[in-house]
Amino acid sequence: MFNPSTGEPNLPPSFRLPTYQPDKLCHIxxxxxxxxxxxxxxxxxxxxxxxxxxxxPIPTGRSGEYISVMTRRITPxx
Numbered sequence: 324m325f326n327p328s329t330g331e332p333n334l335p336p337s338f339r340l341p342t343y344q345p346d347k348l349c350h351i352x353x354x355x356x357x358x359x360x361x362x363x364x365x366x367x368x369x370x371x372x373x374x375x376x377x378x379x380p381i382p383t384g385r386s387g388e389y390i391s392v393m394t395r396r397i398t399p400x401x
Contacts, residue, residue, distance in 0.1 A: 350393045356380055359391050 350372075352359045359380045367374045372395060380389035 346396055346398075348395050348397050350395065352377075352380075352391045353383070353388065355387060356389045359389055363391065363393075 352362055363374055363377050366372050372393060376395065377391050377393040380391045382388070383390050
């Protein structure tokens, strides 16, 4: 995953990481559709996030696999 000589990730040339923003945290769920929905619902019950903060699960193109993303602003702890 990382280049041992530089410590940099070995990413395909077409992949670009988003701009780093220290006050934001990006959650990515990848898996079965029902598992994604269950995880999102659980996080809402735990009051970690609102369900509407997540994008609707999108098929990845692999058999039965979906992805959903949520970005959340975080506040630094003292």
